[in-house]
Amino acid sequence: MNDLALTNARIVLDDGVLHGTLIARNGVIRLVEEGSTQAPGAIDCEGDYIVPGLVELHTDNLEKHLMPRAGVIWPSLPAVLTHDAQIVAAGITTVFDALSVGDLEEESVRIETLRSTYDAILEGQASGALRADHWIHLRCELAYPRLLEALEPLMDHGSVRLLSLMDHTPGQRQYRDLQQYRKYYSKNHMSWTEDEFADVVKRRTEQQAKYSDLHEKAVLTMSHGRNMILASHDDTDAQQVDHAKRLGVTISEFPTTQEAADAAHGHGLTTVMGAPNVVRGGSHSGNVAALDLARTDRLDMLSSDYVPASLLHGAFMLHSQAGWSMPRAMATVSKNPAKALGFDDRGQLKAGMRADIVRMRTVDGLPIVRNVWVNGQRSF
Structure with a gap:
């Protein structure tokens, strides 16, 4: 016993x-x-x-362990084990490791490490080396030219339960402000002249026009019959939320405006915002503040995103700063994500x-x- x-x-x-x-x-x-x-x-x-125990549906924390220093790729299984230790220490007992299938940048650690990381997560599960209960969230970059060939081999394992549809093309969604896009990528040591930046935006936009709609239809077809939960990503306006609802999306990930959050609420979608947004007092990309959505009853769940320890911290700030009861605040990181992800046992x-x-x-x-x-x- x-x-x-x-x-x-x-x-x-x-x-x-x-x-x-x-x-x-x-x-x-x-x-x-x-x-x-x-x-x-x-x-x-x-x-x-x-x-x-906290339930995390979207964490990018693993990426920093896959590339602990610029240009250094770390072995995938040790990276997963280190990530797992941080996750559990943050109080997260169920975690959906978010793996980006594709990237708009030509040279990307996400592309280079995708398959080895996927395999390492499954290896850690099978061996009992992982302390948290790990699942897989596949983030589908719709404008990535090779999305479908990268995605198809990953779809059939039972640990894959969540797909998100995302598009990081500059000029819309998270990067509707082009200067925010330029500022973000300058942190990755990318610098462009005005002409070079204009060319980057032009090429990204052309790529989106060529691939995004086509890939969206294909991803939806691939998800049929696989019991997948669908999430939209960085919706900005009501039209994008309406479109997501028609696709069968049930989770609205990180809406960037009050308008999008209002539309998601109206459609009965479950809305998740970043706990770092709560802790920092706002979005690092200049988007809507999570606490503002909490105060207008447009927030259902939190995700630690890139800082595992932010999940519990963010929930407590909903209690202390948004005036939510402790049970309601804690539900955003436990009961609500469990329900949204189809769990009835946690x-x-x-x-x-x-x-x-x-x-x-x-x-x-x-x-x-x-x-x-x-x-x-x-x-x-």
């Missing part, structure tokens, strides 16, 4: 915060009740919070659910993860 008893804890439930005890057995929560227990081996949580602390559990406390308002259990097993 594998028993876990946590007592003297502030347990965050769907409808409130209970000071009490949680007991799990063989990886499943059996009991959550008010009061303390003297059961042998029970862990005194000293009044710390107990929250559901994301909540109640009997019958997986024992994916995080013990944490706040220090000067900052949430600090102390322990993590994944499926009842101590992982951090």
Whole structure:
């Protein structure tokens, strides 16, 4: 028998915060009740919070471990294991590793490492080397000329559950402000003269016209019969959201404007924003602030995007700065993404659910993860 008893804890439930005890057995929560227990081996949580294990649907964190320094490609399996350690330490127990299928830049670590990273994630799963429960999110760059040949071999594994349709062509969506596009890529040591930049935009736009619509139709065809969840990416206006809804999209990833978020809400799409946007107080690309969407009830989920530790931090800021209750704030990083991704066995602390559990406390308002259990097993 594998028993876990946590007592003297502030347990965050769907409808409130209970000071009490949680007991799990063989990886499943059996009991959550008010009061303390003297059961042998029970862990005194000293009044710390107990929250559901976080569910992450879009993290690019792995990329920085694949290329830890410019021009240095790290072996894929060690990179995945390092990423996994950071994920669990951030309280994330279910993670969708976002792999970009294609890139608009000719020389890209995303293109170079795609297949080896995919294989390393599956190898880590099969060997039991990974502590979090890893799944795969394939990000389909619609304007990438070789998208379909790169995507097709990746589609059939059962760990592939989420596809996002994205288009990073300058002049629209995330980069509707061309100067923001230029500024972003200057961080990657790209510098252009005015004529060179105009040529880059022209070539990218022509590439989009040639491939994006064609690839969108092909990706949708490939997804049929595979039980895939579809997400749109960086919608900017109501027309783009309307189009996404017609395609069968159920998740709106990172809408860039209030208009797009309003349209997504109107269509019943589940809206996710970046937790770094919450923590930093706004978008690094000049797009709508996540806290503004929270205050207008247009935010359903958070994603850590490129900073794993931002997920729990962002949820706590929804509580402290947007005035949300603790259960509502925590649902954006547990219950809501679990539901959006088709899981009915995680994301909540109640009997019958997986024992994916995080013990944490706040220090000067900052949430600090102390322990993590994944499926009842101590992982951090």
